[in-house]
Amino acid sequence: MLPDGWKSGKIKDFFMLQRGFDLTKAQACSGNVPVISSSGVSYYHDTYKVIGPGIVTGRKGNIGDVHIINENFWPHDTALWVSDFKSNNINYIKYFLDYVNLKKFDEASSVPTLNRNNVLCLNCCFPPLPEQKKIAAILSTWDRAIERTEKLLANSQQQKKALMQQLLTGKKRLPGFTGKWEKTNIGNIAKEISIRNKNRKDYPVISCTKTKGFVDSLSFFNKKVYSDDLSGYKIISRNQIGFPSNHVEEGSIGLQNLHDDAIVSPIYTIFSMKENADPLFVFAVLKTDHYRQIFAAATNSSVDRRGSLRWSAFSQIKINLPSLSEQKAIAAVLTTADEEIMVLESDLSRLRQEKKALMQQLLTGKRRVMVD
Numbered sequence: 001m002l003p004d005g006w007k008s009g010k011i012k013d014f015f016m017l018q019r020g021f022d023l024t025k026a027q028a029c030s031g032n033v034p035v036i037s038s039s040g041v042s043y044y045h046d047t048y049k050v051i052g053p054g055i056v057t058g059r060k061g062n063i064g065d066v067h068i069i070n071e072n073f074w075p076h077d078t079a080l081w082v083s084d085f086k087s088n089n090i091n092y093i094k095y096f097l098d099y100v101n102l103k104k105f106d107e108a109s110s111v112p113t114l115n116r117n118n119v120l121c122l123n124c125c126f127p128p129l130p131e132q133k134k135i136a137a138i139l140s141t142w143d144r145a146i147e148r149t150e151k152l153l154a155n156s157q158q159q160k161k162a163l164m165q166q167l168l169t170g171k172k173r174l175p176g177f178t179g180k181w182e183k184t185n186i187g188n189i190a191k192e193i194s195i196r197n198k199n200r201k202d203y204p205v206i207s208c209t210k211t212k213g214f215v216d217s218l219s220f221f222n223k224k225v226y227s228d229d230l231s232g233y234k235i236i237s238r239n240q241i242g243f244p245s246n247h248v249e250e251g252s253i254g255l256q257n258l259h260d261d262a263i264v265s266p267i268y269t270i271f272s273m274k275e276n277a278d279p280l281f282v283f284a285v286l287k288t289d290h291y292r293q294i295f296a297a298a299t300n301s302s303v304d305r306r307g308s309l310r311w312s313a314f315s316q317i318k319i320n321l322p323s324l325s326e327q328k329a330i331a332a333v334l335t336t337a338d339e340e341i342m343v344l345e346s347d348l349s350r351l352r353q354e355k356k357a358l359m360q361q362l363l364t365g366k367r368r369v370m371v372d
């Protein structure tokens with residue numbers, strides 16, 4: 001049912017999309033006019049094609065992101081731009097295109113491509129201009145909250161990275177700790193664990209990712225990516241560290257803190273710390289870019305033709321260790337930083353979900369706003 005006062009039609013009845021103009025970087029002349037491609041500002045030119053403000057979205061390559069450009073600009077051939085707003089509110093149209101989700105109109109398999117005619121012929125309904133402005137103002141409040149949270153998250157992540165660079169190398173010492181750090185082989189502070197799930201117990205199957213560490217395989221991938229026969233899988237207990245031997249050079253190494261016991265693919269190498277090493281501290285060291293490079297070099301020089309890093313070679317890698325008490329103190333500081341990041345990530349996810357739900361209600365007229 002059409003909301004009272006709203007008009008129905010096709011998108012082309014409310015605004016028009018047009019393909020951008022071809023211009024290579026070599027053809028561009030020195031200037032301050034942004035050339036907007038499917039991925040955003042690509043370079044600058046001395047001539048504009050469109051007087052800002054305007055709206056640009058990707059046509060080829062990167063589809064789905066919608067941008068308002070406030071200055072005069074040159075829309076590139078890989079982009080679509082709104083050539084006629086037909087007296088509708090620019091901010092409302094931006095949110096409307098976000099809600100439409102242009103990615104679903106992708107027509108190419110290898111290179112994403114958006115056909116503007118498919119979008120322009122889509123049925124829709126638009127509210128009166130005053131209501132458009134009010135809806136856009138409400139949604140912009142969520143955008144500002146999301147932007148603030150994104151900045152706080154980025155700052156927290158950067159602060160943690162700086163802490164890691166200082167604390168994990170001994171460049172900065174926590175109050176009360178002195179003494180020389182000891183360089184030793186990983187094999188002197190850890191032991192390999194290789195226990196198979198021979199009894200076929202119903203342990204959760206986990207996988208290691210480059211960014212998130214260990215994740216529950218089924219829920220993360222939304223499909224079953226492991227074998228039906230789990231008897232050959234390896235058991236990994238809480239606070240043990242593991243990595244897929246053929247992907248560790250990419251940074252895929254994780255600390256198992258999801259379950260008391262879980263299982264991983266047979267390709268994983270698993271190890272636990274001896275009494276002189278704290279697992280949280282050692283894991284933090286091994287997750288740094290420095291050790292990712294070390295793993296890559298060790299993998300490339302491995303005698304294993306499959307490009308894997310096995311325990312025999314991994315255990316010979318050197319690591320610098322302070323006293324156990326300092327390891328634990330450093331791990332506690334980094335854990336606190338991780339907890340702050342997790343809170344901000346949760347806040348950001350909540351705000352994005354709230355905005356999405358609000359858009360679904362406001363942009364369809366299911367929920368009306370009061371207009372002065």
